[in-house]
Amino acid sequence: MLDINKVRADFPILSQKVNGKQLVYFDNGATSQKPQVVIDAIAQYYQEINANIHRGVHTLSQLATDAYEVSRATIQNHINAKFAHEVIFTSGTTHGINAVANGFASILKVGDEVLVSAMEHHSNIVPWQMLCEKTGATLRVIPMNENGELIMAEYDKLVSEKTKIVTVNHISNALGTINPIKYMIDKAHEFGAAILIDGAQAVPHLKPDVQELDCDFYVFSGHKMCGPTGTGILYGKEAWLNQLPPYQGGGEMIKEVTFEKSTYADLPHKFEAGTPNIAGGIVLGTAVDYMNSIGFENIQQQEKELVEYGTKRLLEIEGLKIYGTAKEKTSVISFNVGEIHPYDIGTIVDKLGIAVRTGHHCAQPIMEFFKIPGTIRASFSFYNTKEEIDVMVEAVKKAQLMLS
CATH class of the missing domain: 3.40.640.10 (Type I PLP-dependent aspartate aminotransferase-like (Major domain))
Incomplete structure (x- = not known):
């Protein structure tokens, strides 16, 4: 089992605030954050x-x-x-x-x-x-x-x-x-x-x-x-x-x-x-x-729990639809809320410190298949937590209330 607090301490960016709020980084599908050992290794190469x-x-x-x-x-x-x-x-x-x-x-x-x-x-x-x-x-x-x-x-x-x-x-x-x-x-x-x-x-x-x-x-x-x-x-x-x-x-x-x-x-x-x-x-x-060193079995277990928990919590929101419900899936929840444009929700939750991706995700044929302009994508990594998912869910609810 992961010691999640120890793991998160490896990533300096996770302790910072965005727009005055504690950062919740759910855009790992676009790029992951870097542990201190990686940041140090880059500096070491150029220095030595x-x-x-x-x-x-x-x-x-x-x-x-x-x-x-x-x-x-x-x-x-x-x-x-x-x-x-x-x-x-x-x-x-x-x-x-x-x-x-x-x-x-x-x-x-x-x-x-x-x-x-x-x-x-x-x-x-x-x-x-x-x-x-x-x-x-x-x-x-x-x-x-x-x-x-x-x-x-x-x-x-x-x-x-x-x-x-x-x-x-x-x-x-x-x-x-x-x-x-x-x-x-x-x-x-x-x-x-x-x-x-x-x-x-x-x-x-x-x-x-x-x-x-x-x-x-x-x-x-x-x-x-x-x-x-x-x-x-x-x-x-x-x-x-x-x-x-x-x-x-x-x-x-x-x-x-x-x-x-x-x-x-x-x-x-x-x-x-x-x-x-x-x-x-x-x-x-x-x-x-x-x-x-983290271990891919630990990574998979942590991310499996995050996807299951995130799916359950997000589906509590009235009118929310998840795209991508395959039996075999991992670490990504793409969703929309009613007729609200994904960009609008993404903009509001960003003001609350939450980084999600909105748009077609460089996969326009998928969006055309579902006849939608895009989705809100929350993509998780092993350093994310269920508590962060709770913060995101409340932010999406707030955005829905503001935009309805």
């Missing part, structure tokens, strides 16, 4: 090491390189990748998805198909649309039902020999739905298709095992799991990463350059052009270590 990596023989460069590669190994172990060179540092989930989509431009042709789901974040829709426009391939969409669950019977009909890649989120950022990705991975492989899993919303809540899942690609961002912004990971199976061309050209990703021809470096450097976010990459390893 600050040198470029993989290029220098001097001591600071070697220290930076060692720390960067230790972080890569930490993440390899965390996701259970077979090889460290299957772990590619990126600027975030969007970067990782675009790198893979760009690579598939050399594979796809007219008549091929790409499958996405109806509940994807825009960053897992737009790159594939661009890819299909470039190659003449067709984008097909796996539909969902009113509970916010993907319809597996329709997925079974859609996936075929024409399917070259399936791309789906592990957990929906807008609804909290946990998708049956192991089933989807196995089904894609039956037809020889690759599959990419967008794990941006999953890694703060669970520990993916990429070998057990047998996914071809798994992408996520560091800033949603207590790490720095501008950091992320693209995991890819060695065979796929060797097959795909590099996403960017420049320094670091080359073996030899002449004006006649350039040859590319081996993995992982082939996909890591230019000077990276060195401090961010190193400190992402610190964040992963911190979350493992």
Whole structure:
């Protein structure tokens, strides 16, 4: 069991006031807060090491390189990748998805198909649309039902020999739905298709095992799991990463350059052009270590209780509707109150010190499906409490009274 007061003491921002009220931070789906150990590690890098990596023989460069590669190994172990060179540092989930989509431009042709789901974040829709426009391939969409669950019977009909890649989120950022990705991975492989899993919303809540899942690609961002912004990971199976061309050209990703021809470096450097976010990459390893010290079983138990309690309390409010009622869901409650615009409620509760997200959450097709302009999204982390949920519920009631 978590000692919640001890955990909260690790996060300095949680003790501050916003608009004169104690901060209640329920926008973890957008970005998580950072523990002091992560904040200190960023400062320590710039104070004590600050040198470029993989290029220098001097001591600071070697220290930076060692720390960067230790972080890569930490993440390899965390996701259970077979090889460290299957772990590619990126600027975030969007970067990782675009790198893979760009690579598939050399594979796809007219008549091929790409499958996405109806509940994807825009960053897992737009790159594939661009890819299909470039190659003449067709984008097909796996539909969902009113509970916010993907319809597996329709997925079974859609996936075929024409399917070259399936791309789906592990957990929906807008609804909290946990998708049956192991089933989807196995089904894609039956037809020889690759599959990419967008794990941006999953890694703060669970520990993916990429070998057990047998996914071809798994992408996520560091800033949603207590790490720095501008950091992320693209995991890819060695065979796929060797097959795909590099996403960017420049320094670091080359073996030899002449004006006649350039040859590319081996993995992982082939996909890591230019000077990276060195401090961010190193400190992402610190964040992963911190979350493992908390324990993902403890994280899941705490967040399960928060979602159950939050759902119960919010449904006490007359006219409130929750969107996303899947049997398997985590850590997100998206809701509206009657005909009141979500932005109006979000603005009022912010004045009361409560940070929630309002709008379409970069998932406009979901909002179109439910025929709504957006939702109020309360997204929880392991450092949140039931008492904070009570504060939010009272604030929503107050907003409802003011706006009715």
